[in-house]
Amino acid sequence: MLFVPLLLDGSTTILPSSGDAATTTSTSGNIFGSFASSNPVMLIVLYCILLVGVMYFLSVRPNQKREKQLAELRSSIDVGDSIITNSGMFGKVVDITYESFIIEFGLNKGVRVPVLKGEVLGKREPNLSNEAPVPVEQPKKKKSLFRRNEE
Structure with a gap:
């Protein structure tokens, strides 16, 4: 001891x-x-x-x-907004209930599916063209002591 x-x-x-x-x-x-x-x-x-x-x-x-x-993002979604779900499906909000959004998926206007609010990832418009989006230039990163500068 x-x-x-x-x-x-x-x-x-x-x-x-x-x-x-x-x-x-x-x-x-x-x-x-x-x-x-x-x-x-x-x-x-x-x-x-x-x-x-x-x-x-x-x-x-x-x-x-x-x-x-x-x-905060989910509470700001209104009727008519285009959204993306956690599974990657795009849709348009047609109605909002207490715990879910009623969403139209695809071009068929008759398909309405209730989706829980927790399964909505955010607001986003789908890219329906065959062209790739223009890449946004990222600001240059500062050189650090332990990371190599990749250019």
Whole structure:
């Protein structure tokens, strides 16, 4: 049990004395001070809490923002808008209910299908011509330290 505080404290120095090795510890080098040497279990708990916090800000929070943007987009869809579903089908909204859109698919005006609001990806007009769309020029990316510049 004597070695646990020695491993946690990075500023531990061992000074030789009369035949026995004496240890002197300094808590100024450790970010948690004497807390880490007195209770190593709490240090592990703090590391776990820190890890959960980092995971929240790197994965959960961006997903919440994306879902909020999709919800705003879906609430802005009105009757007559052209939409695309998650399955890639284009249609035109003819009616809106509480939980679904009534959509006409294709050129046949009699085919009306209710689609849940969560299955609508967004507003988009289909490209019915055989010509490819003109590519939009992307702004040049800054050179980074770890990525090669592809031109």
